[in-house]
Amino acid sequence: MATNVFVLGLDEQNHEVLLSLPHDRDYRFLPLLGLDELGQDREVDMPGLLSLATDRLDSFPGTVDAILGFWDFPVSSLVPLLCRDRGLPCAPLEAVVRCEHKYWSRLEQRAAAPEAVPRFTEVGLDTTDKPEGLSYPLWVKSVKSFSSELAYRAADDAEFRTAMDRIRAGAGRIGASFQWVMDRVRLPAEIAEVGGVAALVEEEATGDQLTVEGYVRDGVPHVYGIVDSHRYPGTSSFLRYEFPSTVPEEAGERLGALSERVVSRVGLDNVTFNIEYFHDPRSGAIALLEINPRHSQSHARLFELVRGVSNHEICLRVALGEEPELDRGGRYAVAAKWFLRRFRDGFVSSVPTAEDVARAQGRVPDTRVEIVARPGRRLSELPIQDSYSFELAHVFVGARDRAGCERGYRACAAELPFTIRDTDTED
Incomplete structure (x- = not known):
């Protein structure tokens, strides 16, 4: 019998990652509310979304074995709202809100780890x-x-x-x-x-930015990886996420213990999480930035390239009420997600074609390119951007070392032509 796993906001990239997981049974990954319906680029109709998703689940002729989501609000809130009434493993809704309300989260962080909160x-x-x-x-x-x-x-x-x-x-x-x-x-x-x-x-907190990934099951938190977040020089915009982290072992142990303490304080359970930090390599000081009650989908291919299976495996196992496993041996020693960006607005006249992407991916084995910019639109019209730059593409690269990872990225990026004009229109 198939195990039916519904995924909120299931897109092509995440579907591919899910299908690549090691399957010990017949999984069916089923979309539940498309990204266009979730509307992260406009005001969200939470009652309407909850009702629509509930109706689709209720009308499904088979079993609903798990409900997943890899996105921030509204997905992060919809998952516990939908799981709770079906008796499926999920985080307490109150704990999710406690993490995602930035002021409430800061109060809880300060109570648990005052030394790490600005x-x-x-x-x-x-x-x-x-x-x-x-x-x-x-x-x-x-x-x-x-x-x-x-x-x-x-x-x-x-x-x-x-x-x-x-x-x-x-x-x-x-x-x-x-x-x-x-x-x-x-x-x-x-x-x-x-x-x-x-x-x-x-x-403002300063230092090297990084992310601790983990999960909580039956009230016990576990940390399974640390990912470095490198920024474009002189900016707050990310250049790449890189795994594994280069943080010293002693600092990694402190980050793990701190993460487990904070996650227990906010009450997360039966869910993946990621916590963003700053680490000052000179003083050793650690500053906590924010807690996210979900794992990072941006890191999925990094874990796959280095450990042989993505962190989606953790999310899936926890959602099914099972103990996760995440270390099957990957092909590479290091992997990174690179962000190709532009730091001023503009009208996108053209983006790389499918042939361009295929050529770029062919330059380096196991490389993946995702085009973010859309032709016929201004960059500022794209949803989910930071406040200071615009994403053009994501490039995932694995390599034997960090220098090789950067060479692979630059070789791929050189094959990705964008035409972007500073004027307001195509003319």
Whole structure:
């Protein structure tokens, strides 16, 4: 009998990764709400999405054995809402909200690991002056966003006011829908008063950025990998994710212990997670950036290239109530996801063709290219971008060493022609 696994927002890339997992049974990976229906680029209708997904599951003639999701809100909230009524393993909805509400999450992080949390405060959207007690440079963020949207660095009062203006204009798109989810869990009075449409202001953390990946099953957290996040020089935009991390073993052990402590504090269970940190290699200091109640789909092919199976395997096993396994021996010593970016807006006249992509992938074995930019649109019209740059393509490369990984990326990128004009229209 087939094991029916429904996946919210199942796209071609993630479907390919799921099909590549080692199968000890007959899995069927079934789409549940397409990315166009989930609408991460517009205001989300949470009651409508929940009703639509429920109707599709209820009308399915077979068993519903697991429900997965690899995306941020609304997927991260829909998974526990849908699983709970079917008795399927999932994270408590309250724990998910506790992680994803940036201010509530900071309060919990500070309670669990005060030494790793920068100074912060919550402010209303009408705020125009820097909060007392905090020093520049600051990061100003909506209390609910994703993929670095509505996150701005402010080095002085003018930049702070500009950041608040941008957050004021955009926070309601996700925050109002997130409020609907918040209303379905028990909230501390302080968080209920803040709500889903507000801003978090915190002092800047510095160091090398990295991500700890893990899972919790039956209340016990486990860490299974650390991925380095390298940025374009002088920016906050990612150049590549690289696995395995080069962080010293002692620091890795501290990061693992800290992650397990924080995850237990926020109450995550029966779910994968990733936690973003900064590590200062000179002082050894660790600063926690944020907790995500899901694994990173961006790291899936990195684990596959190095360990022989992607981290989707962990997510699948936990969703089925089984103990995961993630080390089958991969082909490469190091792997990276590279971000080909442009740092100013423009009209996309053309993108690499299928033949261009095939030629690029043929330059380096096991390389994968994903084109993000879309012809006939401005880069600023693409959803899920950070606040300072625009993604053109993703390039996944495995190699024997880091230098070889970079050579492979540059060889592939050289075969990817984009035509982007600075004018507003194609003419």
